[in-house]
């Protein structure tokens with residue numbers, strides 16, 4: 001049979017908020033995107049895409065896709081819009097912003113974006129130069145991993161650490177707070193290959209996730225207590241004389257202080273806090289110290305509670321204590337992005353930010369829009385949102401929804417669909433999707449540069465995000481050359497092509513090959529800290545940090561360095577208890593006795609895809625996993641409809657009674673749309689309180705109650 005796909009295949013890159021950044025191949029039929037597959041030549045993608053992307057072309061031509069600019073004609077949130085021209089849309093936006101700036105100053109406007117697209121040109125930072133030029137309030141975006149960054153960078157510096165591909169050489173693999181099967185699939189494939197070669201796979205997670213079910217050993221600490229487990233592992237390694245003394249003496253700082261400090265953090269002490277037996281803690285510590293090479297993969301969930309930063313400090317110390325770094329396949333993987341050669345200063349232009357510009361944290365946007373935690377003399381009067389959906393993804397949803405209904409508030413939304421946030425917009429701008437725009441997609445999960453080629457025109461009148469900013473810059477009177485750069489020119493300027501990591505790689509090479517491995521060593525020989533060489537001030541792994549202040553890494557705050565959180569950081573890692581637990585807040589726990597965890601959904605990517613029928617079919621309706629003891633105490637049976645609630649809000653779902661969760665814990669995955677759920681989402685109950693480091697979220701540090709809906 002004749003295959004009428006285009007004979008030419010185009011290089012793509014998955015743009016989504018996923019560490020795998022798959023290299024893809026686009027194929028066309030009749031000048032439309034018709035097939036998207038994983039690039040078989042890419043050593044991590046290996047030809048496969050996950051359930052979310054496997055029919056990516058259908059997302060491009062989905063009947064609900066936003067194709068034209070619109071203005072609101074009904075009540076905010078009513079989804080009543082009228083089509084307008086790009087000219088009218090952008091004139092309306094720029095005129096409104098000019099009025100706001102003349103009355104309140106530019107800080108009355110705030111950008112809001114995240115990793116709905118990870119492109120260097122059209123992604124998270126795509127509008128930063130524009131808003132920094134404007135002098136708008138800086139938005140600090142700490143949804144996912146930023147506390148982890150603060151902790152990790154303070155301990156070992158900006159190293160890519162253990163190459164995810166080197167796990168093929170690991171003999172013992174610890175996946176800590178990561179549901180790899182759903183959120184890091186291509187690393188899981190490598191872990192599985194190592195398993196077939198005899199590696200033992202241990203998953204540490206507070207519930208039995210898809211990944212935990214596949215592990216050789218699942219260890220399940222109570223939510224928010226991983227720090228106690230890590231400290232007890234350190235205690236047992238030190239007190240059982242399992243330390244690699246030579247490595248520690250040559251390549252670390254602060255061992256004696258750490259040794260003294262952990263004496264009270266025994267396995268017995270941790271057992272009471274975590275619910276893991278003392279024997280299991282000792283066994284885990286022993287194996288981590290002796291089954292080399294040991295690879296530790298930490299997930300973003302590890303930071304999502306009050307003491308997340310300190311937890312990651314403790315875990316990051318372990319490979320140096322045991323000398324795992326000496327081995328290929330040994331060490332820790334946080335975000336390999338630290339060795340990618342991106343020029344964020346050029347992308348964001350922090351030099352354009354006026355001195356004294358304030359910062360608002362994205363997780364606390366509801367509070368800020370309601371005037372709770374900002375200078376009331378400069379109220380926030382407008383926000384532009386791209387690659388983000390705070391109504392679904394940010395905590396304290398009810399506050400955000402209340403704020404977005406303010407009649408005096410002007411919301412601009414660049415989107416693919418009328419998301420929960422876009423439904424409140426005054427002006428909707430249709431944004432291009434992956435195959436419709438040129439970009440390079442950064443990866444925080446591997447060591448390749450990945451190119452995405454434009455191969456089709458956008459349907460309707462959708463435009464790439466950076467083109468929207470180019471046009472807005474012109475209307476706002478910003479004449480800088482940067483706003484005239486083509487997408488290709490941006491890529492030439494946004495990557496440090498002269499950096500050692502880029503050696504041998506050019507933009508032309510990427511255009512011809514789709515991806516390129518960075519010049520950072522080979523997976524089969526790479527042991528980056530075999531001889532120390534940590535990119536810290538001392539060149540060593542810092543068990544102890546002195547005079548350090550809390551900070552958020554630059555790319556997550558438009559590269560602005562003023563008004564960092566700035567609190568003193570503790571010198572040594574430790575266990576910091578959760579805010580909301582029976583132990584730390586017994587009064588609250590009387591009213592709301594269940595800890596809720598809200599991991600990512602298997603078939604949605606954050607809130608992307610939750611509006612697509614085929615993904616909904618895989619994912620099912622919003623469900624709540626509950627243990628049979630807790631279900632019985634509440635007279636709840638399998639498939640009953642329940643309400644989950646606390647003082648911040650509520651949402652509804654269908655119960656699944658299971659021993660995948662322990663008594664006292666419920667699990668509800670995130671990403672479901674409020675418009676479709678009709679009742680709120682899991683973030684209706686979550687707090688915007690920030691964790692101990694990097695202003696990280698505390699999504700897994702919330703108490704709730706569950707009751708049957710009769």
Ligand code: SF4
Nearest residue numbers: 014018021022050053
């Ligand atoms: S979401 Fe992740 S695993 Fe799925 S295709 Fe994209 S990069 Fe690959």
